[in-house]
Amino acid sequence: MPELPEVETVRRGLLPAFAGARIVRVEQRRKDLRFPFPPDFAARLSGRRILDLERRAKYLLADLVGAETLVMHLGMSGSFRVDGDIQGFFHHPRDKSAAHDHVVFHMENGARVTYNDPRRFGFMLLVPTAELDAHKLFRGLGIEPLSETLDAAFLARAFRDRIAPVKALLLDQRLIAGLGNIYVCEALHRAGISPLLGGGKLVTAAGKPTAALARLPEAIRSVLEAALAAGGSSLRDHRQADGSLGYFQHSFRVYDREGAACPTRGCKGTVARTVQSGRSTFYCPACQK
Numbered sequence: 001m002p003e004l005p006e007v008e009t010v011r012r013g014l015l016p017a018f019a020g021a022r023i024v025r026v027e028q029r030r031k032d033l034r035f036p037f038p039p040d041f042a043a044r045l046s047g048r049r050i051l052d053l054e055r056r057a058k059y060l061l062a063d064l065v066g067a068e069t070l071v072m073h074l075g076m077s078g079s080f081r082v083d084g085d086i087q088g089f090f091h092h093p094r095d096k097s098a099a100h101d102h103v104v105f106h107m108e109n110g111a112r113v114t115y116n117d118p119r120r121f122g123f124m125l126l127v128p129t130a131e132l133d134a135h136k137l138f139r140g141l142g143i144e145p146l147s148e149t150l151d152a153a154f155l156a157r158a159f160r161d162r163i164a165p166v167k168a169l170l171l172d173q174r175l176i177a178g179l180g181n182i183y184v185c186e187a188l189h190r191a192g193i194s195p196l197l198g199g200g201k202l203v204t205a206a207g208k209p210t211a212a213l214a215r216l217p218e219a220i221r222s223v224l225e226a227a228l229a230a231g232g233s234s235l236r237d238h239r240q241a242d243g244s245l246g247y248f249q250h251s252f253r254v255y256d257r258e259g260a261a262c263p264t265r266g267c268k269g270t271v272a273r274t275v276q277s278g279r280s281t282f283y284c285p286a287c288q289k
Contacts, residue, residue, distance in 0.1 A: 002058065002074050003058070003178070003179070003180030003181075003182055003183055004055075004057070004058060004145065004146075004178035004179065004180065004183070004224060005183070005224055005227035005228050006074075007055055007058045007059075007060065007074065007178075008055055008228055009228060010060065010074070010079075010080060011053055011054070011055045011060055013080070013082065014053055014060070014080055014082065014113065015053050016111075017082050017084070017107055017109065017111035017113050018050045018053045018062060018105075018107070018113070019050060019051075019052050019053050020049070020050070020051070020052075021049065021050055021107045021108055021109045021111070022047065022048065022049045022050075022107070022108040023045050023046060023047065023048055023049070023050065023105055023106070023107060023108075024046070024047070024106045024107060024108050025042070025046045025106045026041070026042040026045045026046055026103065026104065026105055026106070027042070027103065027104040027106070028041055028042040028102075028103055029101065029102050029103065029104075030102050032120075033075070033102060033117060033120045033121070033122050033123045033124065034073075034075060034120060034121050034122060034123040035123045035125070037124060038124075038125060038126045041124070041126070044068075044126060045064075045070065045105075045126075048064050048065050048066060049064070049065040050062045050063065050064060050065075050070075051063040051064065051065060056138060056141065056144075056177070057138075057141050057144075057173065057177035057178040058073065058074075058178055058180075059071055059072065059073055059137065059138075060072040060073070060074075061132070063129065064129075067128060067129045067130065068126050068127065068128055068129060069126070069127050069128075069129045069132055070124060070125075070126055071124065071125040071126070071127055071132075071137065072115075072122070072123075072124050073122050073123050073124075074117075074122050075117060075119065075120070075121030075122030075123070076119050076121045076122075077117055077118045077119040077121065077122075078115065078116070078117040078121070078122030079115075079116050079117070080113055080114065080115055080116075081101075081113070081114040081116060082111055082112070082113050082114075083111070083112040083113075083114070084107075084109075084110045084111040084112055099118075100116045100117055100118045101114045101115070101116050102115055102116070102117055102120070103115040103124065125137075140173070140174050141173060141174070141177040142172070142173060142174050142175040142176045142177045143175075143176055143177065144176075144177060144178065145176050145177070145178055145179050145220050145221070145224060146221060146224055146225075150176065150217050150220065150221070151217050152209035152213055152214040152216070152217055153209065154217075155202070155209060155213055155216060155217065156202075156203045156207060156208060156209040156213060157207070158175050158199075159199035159200060159202055159203050159213070160200060160203045160207055161200050161203075162198065162199035162200045163198045163199075163200060164198065164199055165195060165196050165197065165198060165199070165276060166188065166193060166194075166195060166197050166198070166199045166202060167184055167185075167188060167195035167196075167276055167281060168276065168277060169199045170184045170187075170188075170220075171184055171277075171279075179220070181279050181280070181281075182252075182255050183220070183223050183224060183227065185254055185255045185281060185282050185283065186223045186252065186253055186254065186255055187216065187219040187220040187222075187223045188216075188219070188283065188288060189253050189254045189264075189282075189283060189284060189288060190215075190219035190222065190223060190253070191212060191215040191216045191219035192212060192215065192264075192287055192288055192289065193212050193213075193215075193216060193288055193289070194283060194285070194288040194289055195276065195281045195283050195288070196274070196276075196281075196283075197289075202216075212289075226251065230251065254271045254282040254283055254284060255282050256280075256282065257271045257282060258271055258272065258273040258282060259271065262284040262286060262287060264284065264287050267284060267286055267287040268286065269284040269285060269286025269287055270284070270286075271283070271284055272284070272285050
């Protein structure tokens, strides 16, 4: 499943083709993806202008004239291909095989934006914009990890008296929306916090963040921003808006590096792997306490 940096990279790649542009027509080549398309999906989009393209957690949100929002999720293998003169970040040629091209947006600005999804776990919905926050996909989502709301005080309130491991708490989308397994492992390593530690252990008896917890918000932001600058990780199926791979996987400190020497200066530890809630966790037992 693509994580927040991958989805944000796709958003940035699509922005020049979508933002402010009118949809001339839409080709809908099947009746469903993970879910059925909304009734009259292609007809309802044709002729409408996209005011802006935003992201909430791992969802892409195209704000449409007419007070509706096109909600798009990439699933496990979804990707967008932009053809034409208007290109965004990280644009490279890619395979133009149409076998899994399910939706094509023909834009007034000359761009042709194609949604490709071999596994068809992605989806597209149309939701009244005024009802978006109350929609079942969004009403329970936590704060954005790149927002100013994510600070040590917020984490101390969220973690206080919690016995669940800190990694599980960071992956709880009701607390922080959009963080995934890869970047939680990387952020915890940068902050020097063991993923196995109970969240409450990072909060003092007075409800204040410990020194370790105080390091965590900046560690989260720095790893996400580094991944964005590199175009995401693009492990397995994920592709950017142009079909190219991201590059952040070459900068992983611990993720998928079991048995490697810990990259922390002065640390002589070795990266270990364990399983938490069915997911691989990578960390250094020597410097993550």
